[in-house]
Amino acid sequence: MKVVFLGTAASKPTKERGLSSIALQYKGNVVLFDCGENAQRQMLSIIKPSKISSMFLTHFHGDHILGIPGLLMTMSLNERKEPLYIYGPKKTIYFLKNFFKSGYFGITFDVIIKELKDKDIVDFKEFYVRSFETNHGVPSLGYVFKEKDRRGSFIEEKAKKLGIKGRMFAELEKNGEIYLGGRKITLEEVTDPKKIGKSIVYTGDTLPVDIPFEECDLLIHDATFLNDQDRNDTYHSTVKEACETAVKIKAKKLVLTHISQRYSIGEIQEEAWKYFENTIVAEDFMVIEL
Ligand SMILES: [Zn+2]
Ligand SMILES: [Zn+2]
Numbered sequence: 001m002k003v004v005f006l007g008t009a010a011s012k013p014t015k016e017r018g019l020s021s022i023a024l025q026y027k028g029n030v031v032l033f034d035c036g037e038n039a040q041r042q043m044l045s046i047i048k049p050s051k052i053s054s055m056f057l058t059h060f061h062g063d064h065i066l067g068i069p070g071l072l073m074t075m076s077l078n079e080r081k082e083p084l085y086i087y088g089p090k091k092t093i094y095f096l097k098n099f100f101k102s103g104y105f106g107i108t109f110d111v112i113i114k115e116l117k118d119k120d121i122v123d124f125k126e127f128y129v130r131s132f133e134t135n136h137g138v139p140s141l142g143y144v145f146k147e148k149d150r151r152g153s154f155i156e157e158k159a160k161k162l163g164i165k166g167r168m169f170a171e172l173e174k175n176g177e178i179y180l181g182g183r184k185i186t187l188e189e190v191t192d193p194k195k196i197g198k199s200i201v202y203t204g205d206t207l208p209v210d211i212p213f214e215e216c217d218l219l220i221h222d223a224t225f226l227n228d229q230d231r232n233d234t235y236h237s238t239v240k241e242a243c244e245t246a247v248k249i250k251a252k253k254l255v256l257t258h259i260s261q262r263y264s265i266g267e268i269q270e271e272a273w274k275y276f277e278n279t280i281v282a283e284d285f286m287v288i289e290l
Contacts, residue, residue, distance in 0.1 A: 001026045001147070001198060001290050003218065006042040007034075008282040010224045010236075010260045011063050017284050018042045019063045020258060022202060022220065024145060026127065029053050033143060033202050039067035040074055042284065049075050050082075054122075056129060057088035058204025059140035060095050068096070069105055076108040083110040087122060087129075089139040090115055116141060119212060127197065130213070134206035137235040142203040144213045152192025159190040198290045201251070205258060208241040215250045217290050220282070223256035226263055226271055239268055243275035257282040 002025040007018030019036025023043060030051040032039075040049065049071060058064055068086075075084070086096060092115045100107065116122070118133040118141075130144040154169065163180050164172065172178045177186045199216040203209070206222050221242035225231040231238060237245075239256060246254040254276050256268060265281050272279040280286075 003200065003220075003288045003290070004043075004046055005255075005257065005282045005284060005286045005288075006039050006046075007036045008257045008259055008284050008286075009063075010258045011061075012261075013038065014261045017259065017261070019067070020058075020204075021064075021067060022257075023047050023052075024200065025051075026147075031056065031129070031145070034058055034064040034204065035067040035071060036063050037066035038070075040071040046285070050078055050080060052084065053082075054085040054087065056131075056141075056143050057086065057092060058134070058142065058202070059089060059136055059138055060091065061136075061138065061205065064204070065095070069099055069103065072107055072111065073105045076106050080109045083112050085112045085114065087114050087116050087131075089131075089141045090117075091139055132209070132212050134204060134209050135235060136205045136207070140204060140206060142201065142206065142209070142211065144211075144216070145200040145202070146213075147197030147199065149197050150195045151187065152194055154191055162190065164190065200290070201249070203237075203245075205236055207235050208237055208245055211245065211249050213249065216252070218253050218255065218288060219246050219249065219251035220255045220257055221245060222258045223268065223272075223281075224258050224260050226267065230260070230262070239271045240275055243272055243279065246276045246279070252278065253288075254279045255282050255286075255288065256280070 004023040006021040009017035018038050020034040021036045021039035022033040024031045032055045093113050116131040120131045122129045127147045131141045134140045134142045200218045201216045202220040222237045223239045223242040224236035225238045268281050
């Protein structure tokens with residue numbers, strides 16, 4: 001799977017950075033997290049809008065959602081027929097319905113909007129997305145993307161030695177065990193170890209919060225500010241706080257995003273390395289493969 005950073009700026013775009021949007025490419029499917037203004041232009045030559053099956057919005061500050069009408073209009077011009085699922089926090093239905101009433105977008109497909117609460121799960125065939133409440137002064141959610149664990153491959157030689165053949169494989173797979181000559185054989189006995197699915201946590205904009213997931217492969221965290229004075233009374237995290245969260249949940253890798261243009265990448269990177277070594281400062285068009 002690939003994580004593509006389409007926009008990494010805080011609040012307003014710069015020459016180098018677009019507004020918040022992250023695309024997760026998973027086996028030909030794309031799940032979009034936030035859709036800041038101009039996200040559709042940022043994805044040109046990287047992602048086909050037709051591949052986007054669902055969208056998860058963290059909150060309704062303009063810098064995270066103003067790319068939606070344009071993107072949906074492009075999808076319509078491309079004669080999309082498949083439904084698009086949009087998930088977000090409280091008031092998502094209200095805001096999006098008003099959005100679509102504010103112009104002639106000619107949408108050619110169903111847009112299915114669902115509001116999520118803390119710890120809701122949206123189940124897909126091979127992965128799920130779980131929401132968690134964040135602290136941003138408006139209704140807001142972060143998301144855990146988790147690829148489901150898969151069983152290891154059959155160790156055929158071992159299975160055959162134990163007398164398993166033909167349709168018994170399917171039965172063993174279905175029931176997790178099979179009886180042969182009075183002996184119980186479990187699936188684990190004749191398969192490689194389970195393949196643990198990859199996991200990604202995206203906080204969106206937030207003050208530090210408890211994240212209900214440990215040991216994720218990748219934590220993408222708000223790191224708008226370098227210090228408390230600059231943050232003032234806004235609901236964002238500092239670089240240090242993002243790193244502390246990464247340590248707390250034992251994240252394997254940390255990407256800092258929603259970068260304020262007042263700092264250089266060097267300054268942010270240097271601050272981060274004091275607290276969490278495996279940190280990268282996000283840049284537009286950066287791709288992380290997991
Ligand atoms: Zn923002
Ligand atoms: Zn915000």
